[in-house]
Amino acid sequence: MLQLNVKNESSRLRAVVLGSAVNNGPTPSAAEAYDPKSLEHILAGTYPVEADMVAEMEAFNTVFEKYGVTVFRPQMIENYNQIFARDIGFVIDDIFIKANILPDRERELDAIQYVIDQIDPVKVVRPPEEVHIEGGDVIVHNEYIFIGTYKGSDYKDYITARTNMQGVEYIKNLFPHKIVKEFDLVKSKIEARDNALHLDCCFQPVGNGKGIIYKSGFREEADYMFLVNLFGKDNLFHITRDEMYHMNSNVFSIAADVVVSEKNFTRLNNWLRENGFTVEEIPYAEIAKQEGLLRCSTLPLIRD
Template sequence: MLELNVNNETSRLRAVVLGSAVHNGPTPKREEAYDPKSLEHILAGTYPIEIDMVREMEAFNRVFEKYDVTVFRPEMIENYNQIFTRDIGFVIGDVFVKSNILPDRERELDAIQYVIDQIDSQKVVRPPEEVHIEGGDVMLWNDYIFVGTYKGSDYQDYITARTNLQGVQYIKDLFPTKIVKGFDLVKSKIEARDNALHLDCCFQPVGINKGIIYKNGFREEADYLFLVNLFGKENLFHVTRDEMYHMNSNIFSIDTTVVVSERNFTRLNNWLRANGFLVEEIPYAEIAKQEGLLRCSTLPLIRD
C-alpha cells in the first residue's frame, strides 16, 4: 500500500508520478491546441518533437534517482500526450483527488490506475461532474490550501479556465480544518504572456518561507497582496512578464533546500543559490512550449 502524505510543496519528496513523453503523437492541429502557447508554436512550426521531450524528461528522472525518490510513470498510450500528470490528480494530506479534466484527457487517468490501485480506496475521491479542478491550481502550504480559479462570467468560453468556483468550494468542504484561499487568475485564449493557465504559472512557494510570484497573473491585487503579506515581500522573487511566459514559477522542490529548475532561468537560479538553495539545473525548454514545466509534469504522492 502507498501511504500518501503531502502537506506542502517543499518537504522531502519520497514518491512521485512523473509524466512521459514517449509516443507523444504528432504535432496537434491548430484547433486541437489546449492553450495559447502551444498554438503559438504549432503555427510557428516550432512545436516540440518527441525525441527532445523524452530527453528532457529523462534528465528530470535522473535527478529523482540521485535523491532516491520512488518514481512511477504512466502506462504508455500510443500517440497521446501524457506529460502533464499534475493536471489529472493531486494529493492533499493522505487523500488522492482525481481531477475532472477536459473529457478527451480522461485516458491519462486510466494510465496511472495501477498507482491508484495501491492506495486505500477510502482515500481516493472524485468530485461531482460540475466541479472542475486541476492539480496545477492546487497548492499546499501547511495550514493553507491555495486554489487558482477564474471568476469571470465567461468561464465556459475559456478552455484555459480549468478550476471553477465549485472546485474551490469542494476543497473547502473536503478539508474543513484547512484555510482554503481562492485566487482569481488572469486568462487569455490568444496571448500566452497574459495567460495564467494554473496557479503554478504565477506563484509557487520554495523552501520554508520563500516564493516565486508574478504580480500580473492575479486579476485582483488583493490576492497578490495576500501572498505578499503572508510570505513577506523580501522573501518573494518577482518574475517579469517574459519570465512568466517561460514558466519561471513552475520549478519543482525535492526538499526545502533542493530545487529542480530549467537551466535557462538565470536570474531565478542565481536568486535561489543566493538564498541557500541547491539548484539542480536541467533542460526543459522544449516541454515549456506546451505551457507547462517541471511542477506540471509531476504528481507528488509522499513527502516527509
C-alpha cells in the same frame, strides 16, 4: 499500500508520478491546441518533437534517482500526450483527488490506475461532474490550501479556465480544518504572456517561507497582496512577464533546500543559490512550449 502524505510543496519528496513523453503522437493541429502557447508554436512550426521531450523528461528522472525518490510513470497510450501528470490528480494530506479534466484526457487517469490501486480506496475521491479542478491550480502550504480559479462570467468560454468556484467549494468541504484561499487568475485564449493557465504558472512557494510570484497573473491586486503579506515581500522572487511566459514559477522542490529548475532561468537560479538552495538545473525548454514545466509534469504522492 502507498501511505500518501503531502502537506506542502517543499518537504523531502519520497514518491512521485512523473509524466511521460514516449509515443507522444504527431504535432497537434491548431484546432486541437488547449492553450495559447502551444498554439503559438504549432503555427510557428516550432512545436517540440518527441525525442527532445523524452530527453528532457529523462534528465528530470535522473535527478529523482540521484535523491532516491520512488518514481512511477504512466502506462503508455499510443500517440498521446502524457507529460502533464499534475493535471489529472493531486494529493492533499493523505487524500488522492482525481481531477475532472477535459474529457479528451480521461485516458490519462486510466494510465496511472496501477498506482491508484496501491492507495487505500477510502483515500481516493472523485469530485462530482460540475466540479472543475486541476492539480496545477492547487498548492498546499501546511495549514493553507491555495487554489487558482477564474471568476469571470465568461468562464465557460475559456478552455484556459480550468478550475471553477465549485472546485474551490469542494476542497473547502473536503478539508474543513484547512484555510482555503482562492485566487482569481488572468486568462487569455490568444496571448500566452497574459495567460496564467494554472496558479503554479504565476506563483509557487519554495523552501521555508519563500516563493516565486508574478504580480500581473492575478486579476485582483488584493489576491497578490495576500501572498505578499503572508510571505513578506523580501521573501518573494518577482518574475517578469517574459519570465512568466517561460514558466519560471513552475520549478519543482525535492526538499526544502533542493529545487529542480530549467537551466536557462539564470536570474531565478542565481536568487535561489543566494538564498541557500541547491539548484538542480536541467533542460526543459522544449516542454515549456506547451505552457507547462517541471511542477506540471509531476504528481507528488509522499513527502516527509
